[in-house]
Amino acid sequence: MLAALVLTADSGHTTAQTESTRPAAELMDAVMWNREPIGGPFALTDQAGQARTDRDFRGKYLLVYFGFTYCPDVCPTDLQAIGLAMDQLGTLAAAVQPLFVTLDPARDTVEQLAQYVPLFHPKLIGLTGSETAIAAAANAYRVYYKRVPFEKNAADYTVDHSAFVYLVDPDGKYLGFFPPGTPAERMVEMIKPYLK
Secondary structure, X not given: OOOOOOOOOOOOOOOHHHEOOOOHHHHHHHHHOOOOOOOOOOEEEEOOOOEEEHHHHOOOXXXXXXXXXXXXXXXXXXXXXXXXXXXHHHHHHHHEEEEEEEOOOOOOOHHHHHHHHHHOOOOOEEEEOOHHHHHHHHHXXXXXXXXXXXXXXOOOEEEEEOOOEEEEOOOOOEEEEEOOOOOHHHHHHHHHHHHO
């Protein structure tokens, strides 16, 4: 599966804890051409306040999406597609676990995620954690992200980020990705052969 990397407008300066340590083009190349291993261990906290690691989800196919709850358009669109795909999978959805990993842990607290993730699907699990834990998870999945302050109010900001939906098998092995804006029907078409 090949895709384009979606980024919001990039401007401003940030600290290393709130952004990727590698440039967007390099990370896009790693994902699109499968040049580096994708995926790996993480230790985060879900929207119920429960500690979660990647091992908690062994035995399920994962749809892993990185974003932030204040995202105005790309994240809600992709999360809605994931939710619709889960519905369209019917009984096969029992073998799939969708995950939403925030790139904005300062604002995306456990309480914020608890209000946000049910809007898209009851099975969707939201994950947050320290900036260090988020950075480790994002690095494992070769996710680009950068906090960008708004010029008029430096205390307020958006987060530029790549927007892939990663498909991971029940053993934690990366299978591929869906590009931003992939319709639910296409996700279902690509996932179903793995579930039979």
